[in-house]
Amino acid sequence: MTVRSVLIVGGGFTGLTAAIALAQRGVEQVTLVERAPAWARVGHGVTLQGNALKVFKDIGVLDQVLAKGFAEDEGVTLFFQDGRVMMQLKTPRTGGEDLPPTIGALRPDLHEALLKRAEALGVEIRLGTELVSFDNHGDQASTLLSDGTTEFWDLVIVADGIKSQTRPKLGITQDRGPSGLGIWRAVTTRLPHMRGGIAFPFGEGSGAYKVGYTPVSDTHCYIFVLCPPQRVDNGLPDWQEVKRLMADYHGDFDYLRESITEDTFLNFQEIEWIFVPAPWHQGRVIALGEAVHAVPPLIAQGAAQCVEDAAILAEYVTQPGDLEEQFAAFYERRIPRIKGVVDASMQLADWELHPGAPEADPGRVMAEALIALVPPA
Numbered sequence: 001m002t003v004r005s006v007l008i009v010g011g012g013f014t015g016l017t018a019a020i021a022l023a024q025r026g027v028e029q030v031t032l033v034e035r036a037p038a039w040a041r042v043g044h045g046v047t048l049q050g051n052a053l054k055v056f057k058d059i060g061v062l063d064q065v066l067a068k069g070f071a072e073d074e075g076v077t078l079f080f081q082d083g084r085v086m087m088q089l090k091t092p093r094t095g096g097e098d099l100p101p102t103i104g105a106l107r108p109d110l111h112e113a114l115l116k117r118a119e120a121l122g123v124e125i126r127l128g129t130e131l132v133s134f135d136n137h138g139d140q141a142s143t144l145l146s147d148g149t150t151e152f153w154d155l156v157i158v159a160d161g162i163k164s165q166t167r168p169k170l171g172i173t174q175d176r177g178p179s180g181l182g183i184w185r186a187v188t189t190r191l192p193h194m195r196g197g198i199a200f201p202f203g204e205g206s207g208a209y210k211v212g213y214t215p216v217s218d219t220h221c222y223i224f225v226l227c228p229p230q231r232v233d234n235g236l237p238d239w240q241e242v243k244r245l246m247a248d249y250h251g252d253f254d255y256l257r258e259s260i261t262e263d264t265f266l267n268f269q270e271i272e273w274i275f276v277p278a279p280w281h282q283g284r285v286i287a288l289g290e291a292v293h294a295v296p297p298l299i300a301q302g303a304a305q306c307v308e309d310a311a312i313l314a315e316y317v318t319q320p321g322d323l324e325e326q327f328a329a330f331y332e333r334r335i336p337r338i339k340g341v342v343d344a345s346m347q348l349a350d351w352e353l354h355p356g357a358p359e360a361d362p363g364r365v366m367a368e369a370l371i372a373l374v375p376p377a
Contacts, residue, residue, distance in 0.1 A: 002317045002326060003154035005029040007143055009131045009166065011036070014289030014306040015159035016114035020059045021314035023121035030123045033145060035160075037128040039115065043107030044185040044267060045222020047214045047297075050095025051373055052304035053103065055311045057095075064113040069105030070215040072196055076102075078363055079199040083251020086200065087363055094304075094373040102300070104196070104214035104222055106187065131158070131166060136283030155317060156285040159310070162274055164291040170282045172292070176272040179296045179346070180353045181209065182229040184242050185267045188259040190221040191252075199249050200362070201355050208245040209352040211253055223256055224297070226352055229270040238266045271296045273349075275342045278331035284323065288313060293338050295345035298352075299369050305338055308377045337377060344369035 006022050008015045011034030023030045048069070056062045075090040091101035119125065130146040140152045158166045162176050190213065198212035209226040216222050225245050236244060239262050246257040260266075276292040289306035312333060316326040344365050351360040 001026065002319065002321055002323050003027060005153050006031070006155045006157060007131075007151070007153045008032040008157045008159060010034065010159035010161060010291075011039075011115075011125070011127075012159065012161060012289070013110065013114065013303055014310050015157070016111070016118050017055065017059060017307040018157050018159060018288065018310035018314060019118045019123045020061070020114065020121060021311045022318065023118070023123050024059060025314055025318040027318060030121075031126065032118070032123055033126045033129040033131065035128070035130045035146075039111070039127070041108040041112075043111075044187050045104055045214055045216050046107050046110060046303055047222075047300035048103050048105060048110075049091070049300055049304050049370065049373070050093050050099045050101050051377060052095070052307055053099045054095035054376075055304075055307040057099065058311060059117065061113045061117045064116075065105060065110060066100075066103065068109040068113065069103040070217055071100035071103045072215065073100060074195055077195070077197040079197055079251060079253075081199050081201045081249045083199075083249075083253070089363055089367060092367075092370045092374050094370060102196075102214075104216040106216055106222075131156075131160075134169070134285050136285065139284075141284040154284065155323070157310075157313070158285065158287040158291055159289050160291055162272060162290045162294040164287065166285075167276075167287055167291055170280070170285060170287055172276055172280070172287070174274060174276045176274045176294070178229060179271045179273045179349050180229060181271040181296055181349055182227050182231070183269060183271055183297075184223075184225040184227065184238075184245070186223045186242065186260060186264050187216065187220055188223060188256065188264060189219060190215060191255060192218075194221065194252050194255075197252055199251075199253055201248070207248045209355070211246055211249045211256075213252075213256060221256075223260075231268055237262065238268070239264055242266060271349075273342075273346065275339070278335055279327065280331075281327055286313070286327065293342060295342050296349045298345050298348040299341065299366050301341045301345070301369075301373070304373075305341055308337075309334060312377060333377075337373070340369060340372050
């Protein structure tokens with residue numbers, strides 16, 4: 001085994017998946033530090049494709065994830081904004097024939113499942129702690145943490161997200177940039193026949209670029225509303241602003257719009273993106289997940305690509321061999337797959353900003369991008 005002690009920076013999906021995969025493979029000491037002083041049940045929904053579910057199966061959390069989420073076998077319906085059906089997009093089974101093609105889940109439920117599994121495997125978790133700096137020393141790396149401790153590790157994994165403070169310290173010059181999109185998110189009720197849909201506008205307008213929903217239970221769904229990247233200062237409270245953006249979307253979206261009230265918890269953020277070509281490491285410190293690749297959530301592959309990173313790196317570094325050679329093999333396997341997701345997502349983002357473009361064919365691009373992910377990661 002190349003590594004016996006690993007520090008993981010960041011307690012999101014990437015960091016926890018890495019911690020579980022390493023501990024499961026027999027790494028003696030796996031420690032995870034998270035800057036938040038306590039775990040909070042925050043966040044809205046997430047769409048998980050089959051390749052993410054395959055990772056969760058491999059690390060022993062699939063049953064918990066399926067129990068909390070809503071599996072969908074029929075694919076997603078693409079609508080025109082007036083409610084007419086454009087097409088039914090059958091979602092490829094990117095995790096294999098034995099797994100659902102897609103599930104919708106609440107982020108806090110997924111995080112809780114991963115956290116419990118990590119704790120059960122003996123992962124040490126330190127909350128309220130950050131990585132301040134690191135140094136490489138041949139076959140080990142030392143870290144200075146915000147609690148003042150200095151420790152030595154065989155490997156340090158940085159999984160602190162798109163706003164990573166560690167990324168520049170690895171010599172990575174790329175930084176996150178604007179996608180031109182913003183997103184509102186909410187969880188609300190749905191009707192039984194509503195099994196997942198995305199509605200597209202006819203052309204330029206003052207409303208949303210796109211509206212969609214994914215079921216997360218038998219009675220509820222996760223709504224997303226794509227719009228300009230800045231919150232408009234128009235005097236409307238958040239719930240009325242979202243209803244305004246959805247006003248021209250009909251059919252199922254009439255019900256969803258009217259289900260939003262002043263009591264609905266809403267979240268708005270600008271969507272940024274980043275893609276860092278290899279290498280992602282310096283010595284024995286490597287970045288994974290959204291610290292090095294994050295895209296608009298237009299084909300629902302953000303979380304999947306992050307957890308694939310974590311599981312596959314764990315596979316390499318728990319084998320005998322040279323760490324640099326293992327990193328090189330990891331990049332060769334990961335970069336083409338991630339680049340395909342990035343290219344498709346950014347093409348779709350461009351079409352969101354330019355509706356009615358004669359070459360726009362979002363259904364085709366979405367389908368081709370997912371079909372390309374059917375071969376195992």
